[in-house]
Amino acid sequence: MSAATPSPKSATDRRVSARIGAISESATLAVDAKAKALKAAGRPVIGFGAGEPDFPTPGYIVEAAVEACRNPKFHRYTPAGGLPELKAAIVEKTRRDSGYEIEPSQVLVTNGGKQAIYEAFAAILDPGDEVIVPAPYWTTYPESIRLAGGVPVEVAADETTGYRVSVEQLEAARTENTKVLLFVSPSNPTGAVYSREQIEAVGRWAAEHGLWVLTDEIYEHLVYGDASFHSMPVLVPELADKCIVVNGVAKTYAMTGWRVGWVIGPKDVVKAATNLQSHATSNVSNVAQAAALAAVSGDLEAVAEMRTAFDRRRKTIVRMLNEIPGVQCPEPEGAFYAYPSVKGLLGKEIRGRRPATSVELAELILEEAEVAVVPGEAFGTPGYLRLSYALGDEDLVEGVSRLQKLLGEARD
Structure with a gap:
């Protein structure tokens, strides 16, 4: 040399x-x-x-956190996967808001939506697995995929389609290495919302080809005009066993700094992600979880x-x-x-x-x-x-x- x-x-x-x-x-x-x-x-x-x-953040949520600070039981470690009472409340909130029927064993409480996304991808991706990512996309998605060993495959939409991708575009991007579709509606960064018919078509396409779907529902309550939110595993129930839903309190309750999100998915995947979290961060802050409990248990006023x-x-x-x-x-x-x-x-x-x-x-x-x-x-x-x-x-x-x-x- x-x-x-x-x-x-x-x-x-x-x-x-x-x-x-x-x-x-x-x-x-x-x-x-x-x-x-x-x-x-x-x-x-x-x-x-x-x-x-x-x-x-609404006052009643802040007060719940104040009370949690005074409660000695929250001064100690709690289960890595989340407070049982919060997981139960997330089950009820999910049924109320989207009609999706789940069990507490299908819920993992995380340190915000970003950790939920990373742990979900880490639980299902092996090196070289491809994830179809509609673009424009939120900046964290491809980085989380790469960290988990996966390969993001971008499918671009523009203003002419309202930033919505078609099943035909998704099919053109699918290969023998495709394992997951990332689906987001309402969308960050575009604000695009897919119709019921479009969600059903995408979900059935994913189910037909045996793909996993990770769907981010963090903006579920922020839709306007004639648009409406629909949860993919509700519209396409045959997809539920290979569908992971990510959500949290940040946007709905103005709680970005509280850092509480969650993963909903098949029990084996949630258990694997919980094992990962047990070594990465252990439990989410108990005070923040108490605040989240008040949030998801309350109304949507x-x-x-x-x-x-x-x-x-x-x-x-x-x-x-x-x-x-x-x-x-x-x-x-x-x-x-x-x-x-x-x-x-x-x-x-x-x-x-x-x-x-x-x-x-x-x-x-x-x-x-x-x-x-x-x-x-x-x-x-x-x-x-x-x-x-x-x-x-x-x-x-x-x-x-x-x-x-x-x-x-x-x-x-």
């Missing part, structure tokens, strides 16, 4: 493992952190980055109020974004995100610069308009921006007004 040729690093030379070194930072959290840092430095930044309700506000903001942000030349924004039917195409702005001159990518455009927007948005590259589809409308009405209007002013200057 010549002196000019670097020798490959040995295991002792590698400071960070290849597996972990390949993980990208969460783009949404990175944008949110940068926006908060600029605000702390005195900049009037308006952040559309993080998907986080701007409402406080708080989320109804939030949904009314989100619906109002949804209409406002879509109208204002579509007033910008070069921007196309379909109306989201669920969650709290707008996902406009900005391909019509790329390459145009804006304040002496010609952003060629949505990453460059997002950087220009932050620097020139002091507005934080997430570029589509983070979600597998360059040429788009994601804006969360889970922020106050005044900030939303001010932020999009700044975008209108800046992007309205675009010239060929």
Whole structure:
């Protein structure tokens, strides 16, 4: 080997493992952190980055946590898979909200939805197994798949189909190595909601080919207009034995910081994921579980109020974004995100610069308009921006007004 040729690093030379070194930072959290840092430095930044309700956690949930802090039984270890009373409440909540009949042994309580997703994939994937991932996708999905040894296979949808993929697209992506379909409705980052008929068609296709389905239902209560939420294993019961449902309290009850999610699935898979969690983190914080118990056992009055506000903001942000030349924004039917195409702005001159990518455009927007948005590259589809409308009405209007002013200057 010549002196000019670097020798490959040995295991002792590698400071960070290849597996972990390949993980990208969460783009949404990175944008949110940068926006908060600029605000702390005195900049009037308006952040559309993080998907986080701007409402406080309802008072009765907070009080349940306060009482749990005072209860000595919560000062000790509890079962790794979750408090029995919380698992039982999740069973009842699932029956109430989606009509899905399950047992406590099919539930694992996790440290938020992200841990639920990772542990679910870790429990069913072997190295080389392929997972079909509709894009645009939430940034965590492909990283969780790769960490579990799987291979994400992206299937792209765009604004012309309302960001919904077809069975024909899914079939074209299926190979002999395909094991799982990831399915999300309502969707982050697009707000797309699949109809009952579309969900049934996708579920039957998966069942016909013996595929697993991991379906993320975290936004189940945030749907608007004529759209409605449907749980795939309810519509396609023959799929239930190979279906994993991920959910949590973060979005419905404005509890993002409490970190409580759950996995629902076949008993053997849930047991395997529970074994993993017993070594990874043990039980979720008992105080947070007590708060989650109060949340899922209570009514949905708080989320109804939030949904009314989100619906109002949804209409406002879509109208204002579509007033910008070069921007196309379909109306989201669920969650709290707008996902406009900005391909019509790329390459145009804006304040002496010609952003060629949505990453460059997002950087220009932050620097020139002091507005934080997430570029589509983070979600597998360059040429788009994601804006969360889970922020106050005044900030939303001010932020999009700044975008209108800046992007309205675009010239060929």
